Amino acid sequence: MAERPRVFVALRWPMEALARIDAECEMRRYEGPGGQASREALIAAVSDVEGLMGSAQLAVDAEVLDAAPKLRVVSNFGVGFDNVDVAAATERGVLVCNTPGVLTDAVADLTLGLVIDLARKVVEAERIVREGQWAAGRGIMGNDLRGKTLGIVGFGRIGRAVAQRARAFGMQVCFHDVFEDPGAEFSDCAHRSLDDLLREADFVTLHVNLTDETEKLIGARELALMKPTAYLVNTARGPIVDEAALVRALEEKRIAGAGLDVFEHEPKVSAALLALSNVVLTPHLGSAVRELRESMAHIVVDNIVAVLEGRRPPNCWNAEIYSF
Numbered sequence: 001m002a003e004r005p006r007v008f009v010a011l012r013w014p015m016e017a018l019a020r021i022d023a024e025c026e027m028r029r030y031e032g033p034g035g036q037a038s039r040e041a042l043i044a045a046v047s048d049v050e051g052l053m054g055s056a057q058l059a060v061d062a063e064v065l066d067a068a069p070k071l072r073v074v075s076n077f078g079v080g081f082d083n084v085d086v087a088a089a090t091e092r093g094v095l096v097c098n099t100p101g102v103l104t105d106a107v108a109d110l111t112l113g114l115v116i117d118l119a120r121k122v123v124e125a126e127r128i129v130r131e132g133q134w135a136a137g138r139g140i141m142g143n144d145l146r147g148k149t150l151g152i153v154g155f156g157r158i159g160r161a162v163a164q165r166a167r168a169f170g171m172q173v174c175f176h177d178v179f180e181d182p183g184a185e186f187s188d189c190a191h192r193s194l195d196d197l198l199r200e201a202d203f204v205t206l207h208v209n210l211t212d213e214t215e216k217l218i219g220a221r222e223l224a225l226m227k228p229t230a231y232l233v234n235t236a237r238g239p240i241v242d243e244a245a246l247v248r249a250l251e252e253k254r255i256a257g258a259g260l261d262v263f264e265h266e267p268k269v270s271a272a273l274l275a276l277s278n279v280v281l282t283p284h285l286g287s288a289v290r291e292l293r294e295s296m297a298h299i300v301v302d303n304i305v306a307v308l309e310g311r312r313p314p315n316c317w318n319a320e321i322y323s324f
Helices: 018-024 039-045 062-066 086-091 104-120 122-130 134-138 157-168 194-200 220-225 243-251 290-308 319-323
Strands: 006-009 026-029 051-055 073-077 095-097 149-153 172-176 203-206 231-234 257-260 279-281
Touching: 006 018, 018 026, 018 290, 039 062, 051 290, 062 086, 073 290, 086 095, 095 290, 104 122, 104 157, 104 203, 104 231, 104 257, 104 279, 122 134, 149 157, 149 194, 157 172, 172 194, 194 220, 220 243, 243 257
Parallel strands: 006 026, 006 051, 051 073, 073 095, 149 172, 149 203, 203 231, 231 257, 257 279
Antiparallel strands: none
């Protein structure tokens, strides 16, 4: 009887879809502390595996790949894959897969949730009530969303879903992307240069991929262009924002506040950010929706099973391997 391929699941999340891997492969699951394997646990676990299920917070670099000489596929639990050294994986013939498209509504909902929170100061008011300061809470004044301008940096699937939600709140929408024509459905959304968007918007939300070009896309110069009454929201990737520059802008009240679901050095959140009262912080909750997680798990499994069965995976980032 042929030996079954080995797959390491580096996450501790409960997922019904894993039964499919267990039926086809020898599945090993991370059972240590925390929600996913540490770097040391990952390196120790992959010496003889052919498939790896990871997440956007799990770094798979050349050192990890070298520790896994039999590895054929890394299937990321998420849309992003900046945690994987794709060039190093391609060099070694390892396919890198992700779960595109499925996060759109969940991330868009969270983005609007942060916008609403910043406008109405929900978290600040909740904190005051818990501290028994009802009268102080009654003094909080928020802002209406109707008539305000939302500037969307990156007008792909998620950016457009955010635009749809913002329009329902009576917001005006402008966007920045490499293309200028948003199409008939979004003809009321005006294209702007990045600088003009930053000057104009009351809320700026980021929805670009993390690349060499977008790393620290929003730094001190860009933050200085924003209105002192404006807010920055980031549910994309932490390093798109120069966090030190953002901290200074928030400390000096050069912008009104920020809502961050992602951070430059996750899972570490800087003490300077934690000390600020004009920022709302959430722990990378973009995909933290029960139904969504299960759908994503099935896509991750589809990718892994396809590769291990000798088929082309449905969501492969470095498909050029097939031309080698």
